[in-house]
Amino acid sequence: MRVAVTGIGMVTPIGSGRALFWDALLRGASGVGCVSSFDTSAFPVHVGAEVRDFHPEAHLRNLDPRCVGRASQFAVAAARMALDDAALKPEDLNSRRTGVSMGTTSGEPLFVERYNDIRKAEGEEAIPGSMLPRYPCHVIPTHVAIEFGLRGPCLMIPTACAAGNYAIGYGYDMIRLGRADRMLSGGADAFSRITYMGFSRLGAIAPKRCQPFDRNRKGMIPGEGAAVLVLESTDRASARGAKIYAEILGYGLSCDSHHMTAAHPQGDGAIRAMTRAMRDSRIGKEDVDYISAHGTGTPTNDRVETIAVRTLFAERASRIPISSVKSMLGHTMGAASAIEAGVCAMALDTGWVPATMNLEEADPECDLDYVPNRARKIDPRVVLNNAYAFGGNNASLCLARYEG
Amino acid sequence: MVRIVATAAGVVSPIGIGLAEFASALYGGKSGAAASARFPGLVTAEVNDFTPQTWLGNKGIRVLDRTARLLAVAAHLALTEGGLLEGGAEKGGDELGLVCGTMFGSIHSITSFDWSGITEGTNYVNPGEFPNTVINSAAGQAAIKHGLRGINSTISAGLASGLHAMQYGADCLRFGRARVVLAGGAEELCEESVLGFRKNGLVSCSGSARPFAQGRDGIVLGEGAALCVLETEESAIARGRTPWFEIRGFGCTQDAQSIRSFNMRGDGAAEAIWLALHDASIEPAQVNGVIASANGSRAGDGMEARALEKVFGARAGGLAICAPKGALGEWMGATGAASTITAGLAMRAHKMPPTAGFEAGGHGLHMSSNATPISGEYALINAFGCDGNNASMVIRQWNN
Numbered sequence: 001m002r003v004a005v006t007g008i009g010m011v012t013p014i015g016s017g018r019a020l021f022w023d024a025l026l027r028g029a030s031g032v033g034c035v036s037s038f039d040t041s042a043f044p045v046h047v048g049a050e051v052r053d054f055h056p057e058a059h060l061r062n063l064d065p066r067c068v069g070r071a072s073q074f075a076v077a078a079a080r081m082a083l084d085d086a087a088l089k090p091e092d093l094n095s096r097r098t099g100v101s102m103g104t105t106s107g108e109p110l111f112v113e114r115y116n117d118i119r120k121a122e123g124e125e126a127i128p129g130s131m132l133p134r135y136p137c138h139v140i141p142t143h144v145a146i147e148f149g150l151r152g153p154c155l156m157i158p159t160a161c162a163a164g165n166y167a168i169g170y171g172y173d174m175i176r177l178g179r180a181d182r183m184l185s186g187g188a189d190a191f192s193r194i195t196y197m198g199f200s201r202l203g204a205i206a207p208k209r210c211q212p213f214d215r216n217r218k219g220m221i222p223g224e225g226a227a228v229l230v231l232e233s234t235d236r237a238s239a240r241g242a243k244i245y246a247e248i249l250g251y252g253l254s255c256d257s258h259h260m261t262a263a264h265p266q267g268d269g270a271i272r273a274m275t276r277a278m279r280d281s282r283i284g285k286e287d288v289d290y291i292s293a294h295g296t297g298t299p300t301n302d303r304v305e306t307i308a309v310r311t312l313f314a315e316r317a318s319r320i321p322i323s324s325v326k327s328m329l330g331h332t333m334g335a336a337s338a339i340e341a342g343v344c345a346m347a348l349d350t351g352w353v354p355a356t357m358n359l360e361e362a363d364p365e366c367d368l369d370y371v372p373n374r375a376r377k378i379d380p381r382v383v384l385n386n387a388y389a390f391g392g393n394n395a396s397l398c399l400a401r402y403e404g
Numbered sequence: 405m406v407r408i409v410a411t412a413a414g415v416v417s418p419i420g421i422g423l424a425e426f427a428s429a430l431y432g433g434k435s436g437a438a439a440s441a442r443f444p445g446l447v448t449a450e451v452n453d454f455t456p457q458t459w460l461g462n463k464g465i466r467v468l469d470r471t472a473r474l475l476a477v478a479a480h481l482a483l484t485e486g487g488l489l490e491g492g493a494e495k496g497g498d499e500l501g502l503v504c505g506t507m508f509g510s511i512h513s514i515t516s517f518d519w520s521g522i523t524e525g526t527n528y529v530n531p532g533e534f535p536n537t538v539i540n541s542a543a544g545q546a547a548i549k550h551g552l553r554g555i556n557s558t559i560s561a562g563l564a565s566g567l568h569a570m571q572y573g574a575d576c577l578r579f580g581r582a583r584v585v586l587a588g589g590a591e592e593l594c595e596e597s598v599l600g601f602r603k604n605g606l607v608s609c610s611g612s613a614r615p616f617a618q619g620r621d622g623i624v625l626g627e628g629a630a631l632c633v634l635e636t637e638e639s640a641i642a643r644g645r646t647p648w649f650e651i652r653g654f655g656c657t658q659d660a661q662s663i664r665s666f667n668m669r670g671d672g673a674a675e676a677i678w679l680a681l682h683d684a685s686i687e688p689a690q691v692n693g694v695i696a697s698a699n700g701s702r703a704g705d706g707m708e709a710r711a712l713e714k715v716f717g718a719r720a721g722g723l724a725i726c727a728p729k730g731a732l733g734e735w736m737g738a739t740g741a742a743s744t745i746t747a748g749l750a751m752r753a754h755k756m757p758p759t760a761g762f763e764a765g766g767h768g769l770h771m772s773s774n775a776t777p778i779s780g781e782y783a784l785i786n787a788f789g790c791d792g793n794n795a796s797m798v799i800r801q802w803n804n
Contacts, residue, residue: 042526067663096657096675105538109514115596116518129603132596133664133791136507137539138560142791145658151672154658154793155568156560158509158539166557173575179656194518197526198534253581255556257497257547260535269553272498276581390535391544393556 003172004402005345006242007086007230009078009186012339013049013223013329016077018085022346024328026375028357031329032209032221038193045205049223049330050191062147069108069134070190072143074226074335079144079184086230086242088182090148099152099180100141101170102228103163103187104334105389107137107156109194140188144228152180160389161294161331163187164227164338165397169251171231181236187338188226195333196222202261204298210331212295212324212356213302213370215363220296223330227338229345234402246345249283249382249398252276256392263300267308269394274312274384277396281382285313288320289380290353292340293370294388295324296331305386306366321378323371327357337387341397344383348401351379407637408574409647409802413745414481414586416474417628418449419731422481427749431775435731435760437612437624443598447611449626449733450593460549469513469536470627472545475504475590478629479546482586486633487645501554501582502543502631505569505589507562507737509539512594542590554582562789563697564656565589566630566740567797571654573634583639588631588741597736601625606701606790613700613734615727616709616771617763623699626733630741632748646802649748652782653686653798655679660792667792668703670711676794677715677784684782684798688716691798692724692780693756695743697788699729700761704790709767711788721768724778726750730761740787744797747783751801754778 010016013031014024034040035048051074056065059077068076079100083090111131118127133139138156145154153174157166164187171185199205199222206219237244254276256269263270278285294305310317325343332339347353352375359372385397415422418436419429436449456473457465459480468476479502483489488500513536521529535541540558547556555576559569566589573587601607601623608614608622640647657679659672666672681688694712698705712720728739728746735742750756756778759771785797 063662100658106514107509107539112511112515112518116515116522119519120522124599127599127603129600129605130664132600133604135511135600136560136562137509138507138562138565138793139663139791142562142658142660142663142793145792146660146662151657151659151675153656154561155656158558158560159556160538160540170572173579177575177578193521194514194537197521197529198517198531198537200526201529201531202534203531253501253555253557254498255502255544255547255553257551257553257556260541260544260548272553280579280581389540390538391540391556391558392547393540393544 001176002234003175003231003248004234004237004244005229005246006232006237006244007082008342008345009082009085009228010342011051011074011078012225013051017081025354026352028355029328037191043200045200045207047208047221048191049221051224063143068143070110071104071108071188072140075102075140075144075188076147078186078226078228082184082228082230094181095149096151097181098150099154099174099183100144100150101155101167101183101185102141103157103167104137104140105160105189106192106195108135109192110190111135113193144184159393160391161333162337162387162389162393162395163334164336164341165385165387165395168229168341168397172248175231175233183231184228185231186228187335189224189333189335191224206297209358210297210327211358212297212327213363213366214359215361217297217299219298221330223332225332225335225339227335227342229342244402246348246399247402249400250277250280251397252280254394258392261390263304263388267304269392270308270388271312273394273396277398281398283382287382288384290347290383291320291322292344292385293322293324294386295326297326303365306368309368318368321353321369321371323354323356325354337385341385344385344399347380347383348399351377353378406578408577408634408651409637409640410632410634410649410748411640411645411647412482412486412633414478415630415745416451416478417732418451418626423485430757433758433760436733447624448593449624451627468545470592471590472542474592474629475542476546476549478631479550479586482631482633483550497551497553499554499583500552501585502547502552503557503559503569503573503585503587504543505559505565505737505740506591507560507565508597510537510541511596513537515596561793562791563736564740564787564789564793564795565737567787567795570744574651577634577636584635586631587634589738590629591627591736591738593625593627598625608700612761613730614761614763615698615700615730615759616705616766616769618766620700620705623701624733626735628735628738628742630738630745632744649751649802650800652800653680653684655683656795658792663791666790668707670707670714672792673707673711673788673794674714676796677711680796680798686782691782691784693750693778693783694723694725695747695785696725696727697786698727699734708786708788709769722770724756724776725769725771726757727759730759743785747785747799751783
């Protein structure tokens with residue numbers, strides 16, 4: 001059975017909705033600005049990539065936005081956009097055969113923040129009991145299921161910054177196993193002072209902008225957002241005359257088993273994830289036309305990712321365009337690889353691949369074709385979407401142009 | 405069809421550490437519930453006097469949070485029993501995966517990290533503790549500890565997480581994503597989760613979980629980690645391991661009306677059981693024993709009883725049932741895994757373990773405070789959450 005992407009929903013720092021987002025992305029828009037979610041005066045850095053002008057009540061029609069965390073709100077909004085984009089009405093779905101799988105890094109961390117704020121100000125006894133059931137990360141897919149009345153498989157795969165790819169891979173498996181007819185799969189994360197503090201203390205946040213693969217890159221920029229893809233079999237999609245953006249060919253997972261935060265210096269886990277994805281997809285190295293990089297903009301990630309791609313693709317490596325949309329979106333954490341999977345599907349559909357923005361000075365250690373500063377039309381047929389996470393969790397997803 | 409089998413297991417529980425100790429305590433009717441030293445005034449089922457160094461040595465233990473320690477020890481025990489430790493993990497690590505179910509994950513580490521930020525100041529926070537705040541940290545840490553370089557996934561579906569993780573592992577094997585997978589779950593008991601359950605009136609005031617009992621008054625919170633060694637039949641044979649039981653079928657549904665209320669009629673839970681039976685190609689009449697999800701909660705146990713009635717009809721009262729949470733407490737994201745191991749033990753011994761906290765008469769279901777003989781090959785395992793996430797699994801005793 002072949003699996004198609006028939007709907008794309010996006011909530012991102014550069015715009016929400018597939019069309020708006022894609023326009024902004026190809027234009028090279030930036031979602032980076034001064035952090036407004038919390039006071040950053042105690043931090044040495046002050047920028048972030050937040051989702052602005054987000055109105056949950058426009059998207060949550062059954063759930064009460066006041067009772068739902070921000071990551072769940074993003075997820076529901078992205079799911080609603082994805083269903084609209086797929087021309088599917090929630091009431092037309094076979095609810096028992098439609099499932100949800102999502103990824104995240106932090107779940108609903110704002111409830112942890114509120115828990116601590118109340119505990120500090122008024123003591124533990126003042127913490128309302130209603131807050132805790134809203135924290136565990138599986139509430140994100142559960143909220144999507146509740147909003148649209150979906151009764152099929154419902155799962156959260158919280159594998160941090162690679163989680164979106166894991167969740168889409170799971171959705172792909174559910175359809176191939178016949179456990180669901182359709183899956184809403186993606187990732188979501190909300191801007192949090194906890195994540196910001198962590199990356200800031202690691203010295204990983206860039207002071208102004210994200211410059212993946214640039215010689216003077218200074219780090220990542222924390223972000224937030226969500227993406228949801230509608231997945232269904234190509235037969236089902238064709239039968240209803242649905243637009244097919246792309247086909248999912250397969251995916252590969254691996255674990256560095258090396259260090260919790262630092263990538264394996266030779267990119268061992270990254271290479272194994274890509275190799276497995278290609279094997280699962282029954283394609284060869286010569287078939288890959290574009291790579292959506294993890295490309296966080298930290299000195300180590302970008303160097304190691306380059307080593308991994310160079311090791312795997314050898315002399316062909318420099319001829320494969322590879323770009324990082326984190327140069328525009330910042331690092332949207334658990335949503336990142338889901339957003340990037342949506343970007344890959346759009347690239348396959350339109351022929352255009354996004355640029356790596358802010359790439360001004362070449363780094364001798366990063367010597368691939370990063371599609372610097374201008375989107376490019378390359379009409380790719382097969383693309384790889386790479387994602388790497390804390391815990392050494394690596395996931396590569398392979399998508400292809402749908403040619404019937 | 406590719407057959408997915410369990411060949412070994414590792415368990416860290418309030419009633420014993422290691423499969424043998426766990427089994428003997430379970431069949432001996434031991435309960436892990438006791439007055440808590442960490443949470444005054446509360447009866448909990450904790451892993452007391454837990455010294456992970458006994459199994460893991462001293463190196464690198466300090467940085468692991470409690471969930472990671474529980475998981476890493478369970479992994480050590482599973483690898484040892486599975487014959488994968490001696491040079492195995494090192495040699496075969498690329499094809500050796502880990503799937504960890506969890507509900508609260510790193511909640512204590514993330515809360516503590518944020519707490520030091522707002523009380524001591526951002527600049528005094530230890531960046532070395534940041535990696536523990538991600539929800540997948542336990543699985544990542546256990547992988548590092550044991551050289552597990554294959555798939556590494558963390559799975560969350562509330563109280564159904566552990567069972568989902570077992571199935572996720574089985575599916576990965578089916579698709580050739582790994583050769584051997586340690587699958588199960590881990591959950592620590594910490595002040596944040598305790599506060600949550602307590603404030604929502606879910607904790608037993610009498611201090612005893614009495615699954616399905618008429619007078620049950622809530623759950624006893626517990627903690628633990630459990631992992632099964634899963635592999636294809638072919639891999640087990642090639643490694644010279646005898647399969648223990650086969651994962652035959654799985655079903656899951658979601659039927660929440662809101663995050664705090666579920667379908668009390670048990671429709672979604674019954675549907676999950678039906679899906680699992682269908683997946684295993686068996687009829688309800690072929691089920692010989694049930695490992696229940698019941699944990700003493702007023703609402704949840706009633707819902708499960710109705711689901712069993714819907715599927716098994718008049719036969720529900722005659723099914724041999726064990727509700728291990730009576731002895732183990734509620735391990736949240738990890739219980740599905742402990743229940744699977746319990747089912748495996750029951751099928752192997754042809755005896756259903758006793759249910760601690762059993763009281764006659766509740767919902768007319770057949771449990772016992774003694775081990776009960778069972779025959780046949782199939783056991784059903786339930787893991788139902790209070791947020792509409794339902795999962796059921798069918799396992800089959802290996803006879804070949």
